[in-house]
Amino acid sequence: MTEGRLIVLTGPSGVGKGTLLKHLCQRHPALRVSVSLTTRAPRPGEIPGQSYIFVSREEFQSAIAAGALLEWAEYAGNYYGTPRQPVVAALHQGQWVILEIEVVGARQIRQNFPQAQLVFICPPAWATLEQRLKQRGQDSETAIQKRLARAKDELQAAPEFDAQVVNDNLEQAIQELEIHLGLVSENNFPIL
Numbered sequence: 001m002t003e004g005r006l007i008v009l010t011g012p013s014g015v016g017k018g019t020l021l022k023h024l025c026q027r028h029p030a031l032r033v034s035v036s037l038t039t040r041a042p043r044p045g046e047i048p049g050q051s052y053i054f055v056s057r058e059e060f061q062s063a064i065a066a067g068a069l070l071e072w073a074e075y076a077g078n079y080y081g082t083p084r085q086p087v088v089a090a091l092h093q094g095q096w097v098i099l100e101i102e103v104v105g106a107r108q109i110r111q112n113f114p115q116a117q118l119v120f121i122c123p124p125a126w127a128t129l130e131q132r133l134k135q136r137g138q139d140s141e142t143a144i145q146k147r148l149a150r151a152k153d154e155l156q157a158a159p160e161f162d163a164q165v166v167n168d169n170l171e172q173a174i175q176e177l178e179i180h181l182g183l184v185s186e187n188n189f190p191i192l
């Protein structure tokens with residue numbers, strides 16, 4: 001069986017990675033989304049096992065020690081990581097797997113999976129990023145400030161990745177992503 005494709009969406013918090021991912025999955029239901037481990041507390045409405053696998057710091061450390069994570073990073077005071085086994089198994093079955101992760105983890109994927117396709121999502125402007133984080137209304141002011149401080153460095157990393165997509169107009173960003181990721185043909189016909 002041909003190995004599937006590993007796809008990474010990265011970029012600063014609030015840029016719209018989750019929103020883009022949701023739309024891509026609606027249009028291409030065969031895409032498999034990796035569910036990450038996190039030590040962050042669940043937000044209202046987040047479903048354990050679906051949004052994230054919520055774990056304690058001890059459980060996260062055990063997963064690192066057991067080599068059970070494909071990549072991991074500390075972000076705004078919490079740990080986030082991709083469980084290795086489900087991703088590797090899906091790729092072996094020929095499936096296309098998509099990770100939505102921050103920049104430090106994306107670099108680890110770049111290093112260990114040279115064949116992965118990594119796309120950096122950029123905000124149209126700094127003010128838009130601030131506005132989206134605030135409008136989302138999910139995080140405390142402290143959490144927002146931590147995300148914005150980190151975003152300054154993350155934006156510098158954009159050229160390291162295979163493609164950059166500006167998420168200004170949502171529909172346009174989705175279509176650009178579909179083309180970069182090979183999810184549609186030149187005449188916009190779905191491939192996956």
Ligand SMILES: Nc1nc2c(ncn2[C@@H]2O[C@H](COP(=O)(O)OP(=O)(O)O)[C@@H](O)[C@H]2O)c(=O)[nH]1
Binds near residue numbers: 014072073101
């Ligand atoms: N390295 C890594 N980053 C992750 C993982 N899961 C989520 N993230 C990233 O961690 C950051 C914080 O995620 P979260 O607290 O859910 O905030 P949000 O993305 O702003 O909604 C975001 O940039 C996520 O893309 C993971 O498994 N590994």
Ligand SMILES: Nc1ncnc2c1ncn2[C@@H]1O[C@H](COP(=O)(O)OP(=O)(O)O)[C@@H](O)[C@H]1O
Binds near residue numbers: 015017170
């Ligand atoms: N193209 C867009 N235009 C306007 N608002 C957007 C766009 N993309 C995302 N958003 C909004 O911005 C906020 C952050 O998006 P989200 O997908 O949660 O970002 P991330 O997953 O990168 O942290 C959400 O409120 C979302 O509805």
